[in-house]
Amino acid sequence: MGGLEAARPLMVARCLFPDEAGRSIDQVLPVRGAISEWHTDPGMPMLGRFKRSRRALATESREAISKMGIDGRTCYFAGIVRQKNLFKSMYQWAGLRPGKVEHLLREFLSERYVTYVSRGGMRSDMQPLALILSQGYKRGLEWRGLPLGKTCYDICIYQQMIQDLQPRSVIELGTGLGASALFLADTCRSIGVPAKVVTLDRNADAVSEQVFDDESIEFIAGDVKDISELLTVEKLTGLPHPWLIIEDCHVHLQGIIDHLFPLMAADDYLVIEDIGHQPGGGRIIRKAIESLPAKSLMVDTFYTDLFGRNATCSPDSIFRKFA
Ligand SMILES: C[S@@+](CC[C@H](N)C(=O)[O-])C[C@H]1O[C@@H](n2cnc3c(N)ncnc32)[C@H](O)[C@@H]1O
Numbered sequence: 001m002g003g004l005e006a007a008r009p010l011m012v013a014r015c016l017f018p019d020e021a022g023r024s025i026d027q028v029l030p031v032r033g034a035i036s037e038w039h040t041d042p043g044m045p046m047l048g049r050f051k052r053s054r055r056a057l058a059t060e061s062r063e064a065i066s067k068m069g070i071d072g073r074t075c076y077f078a079g080i081v082r083q084k085n086l087f088k089s090m091y092q093w094a095g096l097r098p099g100k101v102e103h104l105l106r107e108f109l110s111e112r113y114v115t116y117v118s119r120g121g122m123r124s125d126m127q128p129l130a131l132i133l134s135q136g137y138k139r140g141l142e143w144r145g146l147p148l149g150k151t152c153y154d155i156c157i158y159q160q161m162i163q164d165l166q167p168r169s170v171i172e173l174g175t176g177l178g179a180s181a182l183f184l185a186d187t188c189r190s191i192g193v194p195a196k197v198v199t200l201d202r203n204a205d206a207v208s209e210q211v212f213d214d215e216s217i218e219f220i221a222g223d224v225k226d227i228s229e230l231l232t233v234e235k236l237t238g239l240p241h242p243w244l245i246i247e248d249c250h251v252h253l254q255g256i257i258d259h260l261f262p263l264m265a266a267d268d269y270l271v272i273e274d275i276g277h278q279p280g281g282g283r284i285i286r287k288a289i290e291s292l293p294a295k296s297l298m299v300d301t302f303y304t305d306l307f308g309r310n311a312t313c314s315p316d317s318i319f320r321k322f323a
Contacts, residue, residue, distance in 0.1 A: 119301075196240075
């Protein structure tokens, strides 16, 4: 990729590496030069720029990077970008031309928590067909023998969220047959998180017996438009935090947010599935978010972009609450 070096683009990157003056991750530092001079791998070419010992730089930058949700040691993308000679064939195979690498790196180094509006409308690295097929091509994905209405990306995003957040309560709106409630309960159990899953649907007849047999799941029958009567303030107050709320019935979003948001604690999560992919869905989400105090629900781009920008059924709509 001689072209990469030759292009020597002007980049404005966040300072991943604290400098001698103590400027840190929260400040922006203009970096001019080839991509290989400012990639995120700890202790690499930025060393000379900041005159720090390799060891000190590695420790500090690791901490800084982890605040952005990036782990330079485990991030495959960072490794590929750094070792472009080693991965030359992969660069070519993936069509990583300099402009594309620059775009990816800009996203890679951007803020983790951003406002919904600042994401600028639904943009995705994922072709719609690829996202559709990622729910299973010849046969849809299943959990415990039940159809699980999730893409392979979202299954992994939830696994990662559960591991990171360790939710004590999962509130799911839209049970379907119950595969997702069982998956969420099983995933929490498997890593020793004592979570209670509360799941609600108006179609109780469709719900599998397995849901009723699972002690960590509570099923509530009813229409989500009556959410304030089905999930009363008293009941919600008794559910321990952190909460992972998953809106998967695609209706009454404003009423759901009006009822749940005031009871969410800082660091709780709200995931709005599918609406962002529907025509006019972005407007519905935007209106609901704009009715809340500014920056109180921020998009967590670590999860929305875990497999590339918006490779998820919840585009721009995995939100973390900030106090
Ligand atoms: C996409 S499915 C849920 C899939 C499930 N969460 C999964 O991942 O396997 C949507 C569910 O929302 C329920 N639903 C739709 N409108 C509803 C409403 N107004 N109140 C309650 N549930 C509703 C439907 O009955 C359906 O089971």
